[in-house]
Amino acid sequence: MTNFIQSIHAPIRAAIIDLDGTMLDTLPDFHVAINAMRGQFGYAPIAHEQIALMIGKGSENLIRAVLALEHDATGVEQRFDEAMALYQRHYLAINGDHSLLYDGVLDGLDAMKADGLRLACVTNKPIAFATPLLAQKGLAEYFEIVYGGDSLPRKKPDPMPLLQVCADFDLAPSQVVAIGDSSNDAEAARRAGCFVLTVPYGYNHGQAIHETDSDGIVTSLVEAATLIRSHNHNTY
Ligand SMILES: O=C(O)COP(=O)(O)O
Numbered sequence: 345m346t347n348f349i350q351s352i353h354a355p356i357r358a359a360i361i362d363l364d365g366t367m368l369d370t371l372p373d374f375h376v377a378i379n380a381m382r383g384q385f386g387y388a389p390i391a392h393e394q395i396a397l398m399i400g401k402g403s404e405n406l407i408r409a410v411l412a413l414e415h416d417a418t419g420v421e422q423r424f425d426e427a428m429a430l431y432q433r434h435y436l437a438i439n440g441d442h443s444l445l446y447d448g449v450l451d452g453l454d455a456m457k458a459d460g461l462r463l464a465c466v467t468n469k470p471i472a473f474a475t476p477l478l479a480q481k482g483l484a485e486y487f488e489i490v491y492g493g494d495s496l497p498r499k500k501p502d503p504m505p506l507l508q509v510c511a512d513f514d515l516a517p518s519q520v521v522a523i524g525d526s527s528n529d530a531e532a533a534r535r536a537g538c539f540v541l542t543v544p545y546g547y548n549h550g551q552a553i554h555e556t557d558s559d560g561i562v563t564s565l566v567e568a569a570t571l572i573r574s575h576n577h578n579t580y
């Protein structure tokens with residue numbers, strides 16, 4: 345964290361912010377939709393804690409992980425299309441109903457905006473889920489760009505969506521910070537050459553966030569905004 349503040353790099357001009365586990369606690373929505381899908385297959389419901397371990401690498405990965413609780417690899421592939429279609433229908437029917445903003449999200453975004461940062465949201469959530477969810481939660485207006493997990497050929501932890509945002513904003517990756525809750529976000533940022541800050545309250549595949557390589561752990565987006573401001577005061 346000290347390095348981040350004292351870095352002599354160029355100022356940060358933009359932040360790329362993750363959605364699930366960083367701005368919104370969407371686990372309850374995943375829980376309802378996954379268990380509705382499982383019910384239609386005649387499988388017993390699974391717990392929040394189990395689903396939390398499977399979130400972060402997009403819907404395809406989630407559905408395969410859920411099916412793998414009952415099936416081998418061949419069985420998973422046989423049921424994948426039907427399970428995905430059911431899951432998407434159930435998720436869209438309740439999208440956002442059970443999800444809550446984390447503390448400090450709106451204040452943090454306001455502070456970043458006030459400091460002149462350009463903002464993008466990069467999520468592995470399908471864009472058809474992400475767009476209405478951001479609107480419903482009053483987040484859409486903050487972001488000039490939103491990329492979902494299916495917006496580009498590759499998703500996080502591939503650096504492609506982050507590099508695309510840098511290109512869209514005409515900024516070097518070293519002028520951009522990614523903020524996320526998982527090793528997925530950190531790896532994408534590292535590979536892109538962006539700074540990365542992590543939050544400890546989301547879903548990190550069951551791993552402590554301290555085990556993830558980042559430029560700092562922030563307890564909220566307000567703290568992220570403060571840290572970015574400090575970094576920019578120490579750069580030239
Ligand atoms: O849908 C997911 O798998 C997680 O999405 P995220 O990239 O917003 O954390």
Ligand SMILES: [Mg+2]
Nearest residue numbers: 362364365525
């Ligand atoms: Mg996330």
